[in-house]
Amino acid sequence: MAEDIPASAEPTTDRDERFAWLDRSLATLCLGSVIIVLVAGFVQVRFGTYDMSWGAAFSALTDEAIWFNRGTWEAFLLGERLPEGVSIESRIVWAQRVPRVVVAVFVGMNLAVSGAIFQAVTRNELASPFILGVSSGAGLMILLTLVVLSGFTLVIPLALTTVTLTTSALLPLFAALGGIVAFGLVYMIAWKNGTSPVRLVLAGVVVGMVFTSLQRALFFFAQDIAVVQQAIAWTTGSITGVQWEEVRIILPSTVVAMGIALLSARQLNVLLLGEKTASSLGMNVERTRFALSAVAVLAAAASIAVAGIVSFVGLVVPHVVRNLIGSDYKRLIIGCLFAGPALMVAADVGARLGPLALNGSMGQIPVGIVTGLVGGPYFLYLMRKKEAVGDI
């Protein structure tokens, strides 16, 4: 105890304090997650219809013609054409398989952090990114777009050219918007001289029920099985066939949302002390709660736009991380930034290669099915192991 008092006066310990959050458990978690992402990612780029050896996959991954070529990065991040002179292996690995891993990383991050924020906002460990109606709103819009607007094209005349957007190009945008609109609706319903966690959750459940019913009803109007399968893939969450295009969609909002989440750690921590304490400490609770929810919805909407509604990641990851490193949100958010991608990338290996390994079929299942299959039982295990589950 005695050493603590002069500690604050010495510059050397100042630095120690700044990095006090980075302790063994968090470092282990982050390192372990990175290893899982790298290993699962490597497996993911090695296997596929075009067969290549481990060595070939490795040399394609470390291909200098990709890494140190401005042209390739412009192709990936700005949508330019991939330059000539890239080997066929590198082309397949980098254009077809790597973006899927990158998208999985970003989706995992967004969902985990979004869930962590919603768990603080509602002060409930069982909250997920989709608790405030986001998934049902997105799901309804997905069905509306696929069933009602099928074959619809939006032509936007611009100065020099016209942009033609087909249903499939509009789907990600509409899905994300549907989620955001549903969140707004939930907030409006819950608002009566301010909100409370319980009222928000109840309003989310009600809006969710209505929207899910409408979504189910729309299934009956689907004309062919392909549309139904596409709708199911979107509403279960799938990153089959994603390209660098999807990376470009999710990257900007991920950077923004994750940045704000990291900087808001203290607000989240104070919110966990309860509304009364938070407001007596000078926090504008309603405004903070809404702003943080909006950030979480942005993160969830970004992941919906590229992957549809991937369940369980946003519920399970914050929970696991909290069990490992405690409930301090600075550490929790950082942990989620690493653990979310680990679960998502690993689950996607199962989604893409699982059917191949099981019965040799080349079919793929939506990754949301795998996250549910893995996450559900693990969550159950945690629940059985812990004495108290529910309030943070």
Add this chain to the structure above:
Amino acid sequence: MTDEDTGASSTVTPASGDADATSESGDASANGDASVSTEAATSENITETVNASIVDADSLTDDPEGVPFTGDDLVIGYPGTEEPVIDDESVVAAPGEVTALVGPNGSGKSTLLKGLADQIEPDAGSVLLDGRDIGDFGSKALARRLGLLSQENVAPDGLTVEKLVTHGRYPHRGAFDGLTDDDRAAIDRAIDLAGVDHLRDRDLGSLSGGQKQLVWIAMVLAQETDVLLLDEPTTFLDMHHQLQVMGIVETLRDEAEMTIVVVLHDVEQAARFADYIIALDDGAVYDWGPPEDVLTEDLLADVFAVDATVDHDPLRVSPQRALDADE
């Protein structure tokens, strides 16, 4: 060692010099512990750091007499109920003194305190801090002047004592600022004052009810406010911790000239520790004044419905039996 340090802090005003000396004697024991394990030079250093922070504390209170805090013509109720709980009452918290709010269950003590603390917006009337309506303060600016400790507090699992006390600095920090030296000094001072230094790195969940309460008090103290509102801080605590809490309240009044309003369940405690008592009966102020004037046998019968004997000099309330409602 104590002499040297008093010399070092000679720049402070004579009035606060007293406070220094008192705190110093408290610190002396901490120094004693420190010198067992560390070099003499280090313990010297400790005393200087602690001493410097005490000077800071005094300079923060610009008004040596304490800050006036009043509620004028307050009407306070809850949304959804017809009748307000508090109907057009005015209360004054004496600057730099301890004012106790007493009354039976349901008399509106906690409601009045919540209204004073800006937790419930009054339907009418105004609460003035240092002559300014608390509604005119920004929420963080108000939290730098006015602290509130609620009756029941929750904290997430795994939160350490020091982390919780650090949250007390919330109103002093910008949205994305780190901890400054001032913040750290305030945290150390608050932990010291609440006497929870030995619990600093403990998990809040592992503490007893009494220890938890002291830690929460430390958090409110880290806010470094001029006015402090405490909602039944001693209820549910054992005798040792009750006395410890009230001891802290006395120290705050004597040394920091804080204006303190405390809701007390226990009239005997109010008689002993408060400078002024506001007795509430059914949402109305029944009487206000120094304990010896307010706490009479009549008041105890009328307001609390107990038959009690009140001895003066020293003031002592001894409840005898409950009176029937119609007596």
